Amino acid sequence: MTRRYPWTILDIDATSDQKEIRKAYARRLKVTRPDEDPAGFQALVEARDAALEESHWVTTDEERDDASDGDAVEQMKSAEDPVADLLAIGGSAAERTDEDVVAALGDAPEVPARSERQRIVVELTYPAPAVQQDKRPEEIEAYIGPGSDGGEQPQLWELLEETRKTQPWRRPLDLWANVFDALENLPLSEFDDALGVALRDLLDQIQSGDLKPHDQPGVLREIDRRFDLLSNDRRILRHMRPEDADFLIDALSDAADRRGPADAPAQPQALDGVDDLDPDLVARAFADEPKMLAYFQRAIRERSYPWAFSVLGLLFPVPFAFYYRLGKLAVFAAILSVVSAILRAPSIREDFPSAAGLSGVVSVIYIVVALSTAFNWRKLRLAALSEHLAPLKAEGASSEQLREAATAFGAPDRVKMALGIFILLAAVFLRLVLQ
Structure with a gap:
């Protein structure tokens, strides 16, 4: 033909x-x-x-x-x-x-209406792109807020600098996602120039090796998904020399084709005790604790549990666990504290030679429990809330009953906290008596 x-x-x-x-x-x-x-x-x-x-x-x-x-x-x-x-x-x-x-x-x-073979293709024309020169950081200050010095959201160049820092605990894709989020929030009048700055910086990191080869496909696929660069590559040609534009277009094409099982994005991590929680119930349970709500939202967003340290949880795990309704943990820590006090008594050690070794084991377990309580107490609270609501859901409780149960769970248990303090004092008293 x-x-x-x-x-x-x-x-x-x-x-x-x-x-x-x-x-x-x-x-x-x-x-x-x-x-x-x-x-x-x-x-x-x-x-x-x-x-x-x-x-x-x-x-x-x-x-x-x-x-x-x-x-x-x-x-x-x-x-x-x-x-x-x-x-x-x-x-x-x-x-x-x-x-x-x-x-x-x-x-x-x-x-009758026109058939498919009688359709007319309308050809659209566009102005030829003009290649612009690189912009200096001071020329893009207006793109994203007044910067960290002004107390508001960071500037574009600050977000790009973050992508160059060595941060083993953060994925490059997450750092670049912050840049892409900022670009999407820009006014249309500022978007094109800001995108050009980001594209040139991305190209520089690829060619210099700052962005590792195994991290490049994910970042390139994400920027193409957000801004449709392969279908509108004039955005690239407008801001780069032809040879640089060719290099970036080829890299984007290669990344788009690398979607096999070995290169497939990882499945989101399952969060036991959180994924099955209704955000409305969490909001009711912790209505007076904005930090707890922020922790829950961050865990859902990042698909991981942030650290949340508590000095009181480290020093006094028993009353602390009782106060926040961590029932099983509180009972286990209480038993350990009492057993440790008994095994440390001189009279017990004289009658039972093996008591010294058992005392050391119990002390180590107690320290592990205290550390777990101190660093994971917010995570443990969410898991305890999920466990508390699970029987009600299994029984087919109404939404109102679930909301009431969540509200009751979120209120600190001061009575049981007093019980925890009493158990600690009792352990100290036993040790003194048995001496």
Whole structure:
């Protein structure tokens, strides 16, 4: 079949494979530079866009081109399509009279809608991109707030600097996501220049090795997902030299193709005791504790439990656990404190030689429990709330009953805290008595 526009410019046959169209565009782009041949580049871009649009119905177009005009008319007549008679009338549309149209349509009550093979492709044109020079940090200060010195959200250059820091506990994708979030929140008048700054910095990190090869695909896929760069690569060409733009476009294309099992994004971590909690119930349970609510929201957002240290939990785990309704932990810590006090008594050690060794084991377990309480007490509270509501859910409790139970759980238990203090004092008293 003879090639026609836009396939002649792309130098490929008509196809419905949009990936093949983009590859052809990339090949032609290497010999059609916007700075050397602006008109040719503009024609190439328009051909790429027209081909992508036409690819949606390229199969029916080929059938229409392969069929002769006479065959097409006969097929339409056999289907009793009244519009087919219009196609059989000689001359152009401007030469046809109203009488010709009426005679062709006959008694047809209305003209049917156009078929798919009669659709018209509207070609859109765009101004040729202008390659801009790199912007200095002081030129982009207006993009994102007054900066950290002003007490508001960080500037773009500060977020980009964060991506260059060595932070083993943070993924580069998370750091770049902060940059992408900031770009998405910019006014339209500032977005394009700010995106150019981010793209140039990303390219520099890739070429310098600051962004490791195993981290590059995830970051590149994310920026393409957010800003659709592969389908609108003029955004890249507008801000870079042609050779740099080619490099980044190739990197984006490679990252888009790397979606096999080995490169698939990791599944989000399951959070036992949190994923099954209704945020409304958590809000009711901890209505007077904004830090607890912020902890829950952060755990859901980051799919991990942040640390939350408490000195009281470390020094006095028994009354602390009772106060926050950590029932099982509180009872276990209370038993350990009492047993430890008994085993440490001199009279017990004299009667039972093995008491010294057991005392050391119990003390180590007690310290582990105290550390766990001190560093994970907020996580343990969420798990305890989930455990508290689970039987009610299994019994089919109403929403109102669940809300009441959550509210009651969130209130600190001062009575049991007093019991915990009493248990600690009793352990000290036992040790003194047994001496």
